[in-house]
Amino acid sequence: MKRIVSIMILLGSSIFTSGQNIQDLIDQVSISELSSGLHIFSGETSTTVNNTTVSILNRVSNTGNDLAADYLVEELQNLNNLMITNNVYSSLGRNVIATQTGTVNPNDIYLICGHYDAVANYCADDNASGTVAILEIARILSEQCVDNTIVYAFWDEEELGLLGARNYANAAAARGDNIKAVLNLDMMGYDGDGDNEFDIDVRNIANSITMKDELVALLNTYNSSINLNVNIVDPGTPFSDHKPFWDQNYTAVLLGEAWSKNDQNSAYHTAADRVNLIDLSYYHDMVKMCMAYMATKAGISSNDTAITQAGNLLQVNQTAAVYQWVDCNNRGVITGENGRTLTINALGDYAVEVTVNGCTERSDCFTVTSLNSADVVASNISVYPNPTTDFLTIERKSDLLASFSVYDIRGKKLKTMNSRDRLTKIEVSALSSGFYFIEVRTSHSKEIKRFVKK
Structure with a gap:
């Protein structure tokens, strides 16, 4: 567990822009x-x-x-x-x-x-x-x-x-x-x-x-x-x-x-x-x-426009909202990027407009200085689709008995299961939108992958 928490600290950075006084x-x-x-x-x-x-x-x-x-x-x-x-x-x-x-x-x-x-x-x-x-x-x-x-x-x-x-x-x-x-x-x-x-x-x-x-x-x-x-x-x-x-x-x-x-x-x-x-x-x-x-x-009642980065993904804290991501350098909206998360492929400055109850607030621009994929070890597993909505599939190269554990961004274990299958599906539809981690542990190895639940 300590390893997971330390990995999360390594992966995550955030800018807090909500709550103007x-x-x-x-x-x-x-x-x-x-x-x-x-x-x-x-x-x-x-x-x-x-x-x-x-x-x-x-x-x-x-x-x-x-x-x-x-x-x-x-x-x-x-x-x-x-x-x-x-x-x-x-x-x-x-x-x-x-x-x-x-x-x-x-x-x-x-x-x-x-x-x-x-x-x-x-x-x-x-x-x-x-x-x-x-x-x-x-x-x-x-x-x-x-x-x-x-x-x-x-x-x-x-x-x-x-x-x-x-x-x-x-x-x-x-x-x-x-x-x-x-x-x-x-x-x-x-x-x-x-x-x-x-x-x-x-x-x-x-x-x-x-x-x-x-x-x-x-x-x-x-x-x-x-x-x-x-x-x-x-x-x-x-x-x-x-x-x-x-x-x-x-x-x-x-x-x-x-x-x-x-x-x-x-x-x-x-x-x-x-x-x-x-x-x-x-x-x-x-x-x-x-x-x-x-x-x-x-009476200022700010939307939570804090942005967190994990690898090549940005996520805004505010849930249950309408979103529009913005490229600050080009000063224009990013067409089609209307989810809570944004997959980024280039360094730069990004912001998001968050609308709740008809009121729109725009975050400060978040500077992306690294696109490190943040996978911990040379991978023997693949995780897809990522982001996902209902099911997460884990594909392995071995059929050793493995435990599969899902953790939230704070390191809390949310669910676990065991399987020998090389293709294992885990239902994640009940999870809230956000970043999560899947740990795959066998008697010989342990790997951790990050995934996003839409």
Whole structure:
């Protein structure tokens, strides 16, 4: 038995990628992604929308900001686990909504939002900053399976009187939507005095005070990676998209730069509001603060995407799922490889997409550095078919009485039988999918072979 266990240790290597914690997700917030997004969404850098190279220079409501909305839709469509809705609520008003449905509590909704319209060209702080922050949080959280439903909302016509948010809030209340909290982001990239202060605007409506307390607690919990100082503004301003949710007695707060301390962007509501005025380090921390809250409220319930290698076989830990193996180097799916195991014939990097209850998570890329077949001795036996589903056939070169024992990956003996036959069949249909070992022992020899049960 000791020999079997040592062989298993020799054969197996694994990478554990499941169970992302909140700090992991905070750390994934990318300052380079945020910078790139700000430059694109404020028109400083061109991009591709509808297969055409464009500049999103103007997002002014009622003069045709469909280009900005189309860009948001295409960016969201590139992400996993999201349902995209174009909420056209008037002849010119168009909200863009992305819903990530919870697998445990789908009716419990946490909404993160901001307006994407503007009053002039560029308008990087107002409110490309909030829009790009939501996109970055969606990019990261959409790779996770969540217990509760997350709605990523991009409002139109805020600058004309909170029209997009009001339309949605009124409709949500009429439907009886169980919106647990609304985190509104509006102007969150300017820190003129470099003190890292920001405002949480709140009023004693529904559970908004509790929501504010939760945000402050998270700031204290993750203060080693989020360098911010909070100001509580109560009663908070009614002049942004949280207000329509307060009007419907929903829990909501506004998170933004420190207007309460007169640290206001000098280019507010002008075409001088450009990326060069954004403090990227401060903005990065603000987005990490929002990530901490949304990830906490989402309730991360990861699929088990740990991968184990044995010889030329890879296996993902998660059972009872839908699988798709991916070649990381070619950045494409491996056609027809939809089982829990993957037989590999070349060194490289491989990943697997695991779908459970409609939610897909992708493992980290697993690097294969060896294709050692891992057979222990020069073989006098053959084992087939491998992988197998129902029966395992062992073919031998002698007719000496032999014992045949099946062990799982931990070395536990699962079944045994004796035979003199040169062809011996062992039923394995009752075994779970995974790696196993067959030991063939006679008075003169002992051999061990690995096999896979599909």
